[in-house]
Amino acid sequence: MRLPAAVTFDTFGALAQDVQRHLAANPGSLRLDASRVRRFDSSAVALLLQACRLAHGQGRTAEFLGLPRGLLELAALYGVDGLLASAIFEG
Secondary structure: OOOOOEHHHHHHHHHHHHHHHHHHHHOEEEEOOOOOOEEEHHHHHHHHHHHHHHHOOOOEEEOEOOOHHHHHHHHOOOOOOOHHHEEEEOO
């Protein structure tokens, strides 16, 4: 699943629903491609955490590709980068 250019408070609800639908429709691990994300706020961190929680709740893994450096820094600022570390892949 590719995330849009903006992952903010305004887009969080719709994106969270998209993640749930994607999990329901696709077997295997949840892969989120964030390479297009250019504008984000703390809601982006919340979306990643929710994606992990939803995937793990179904006995699946979450994988994040192409996360912007600033988003990784924001996760570190909030002290949740360790919770996301196993799901982050370069590329």
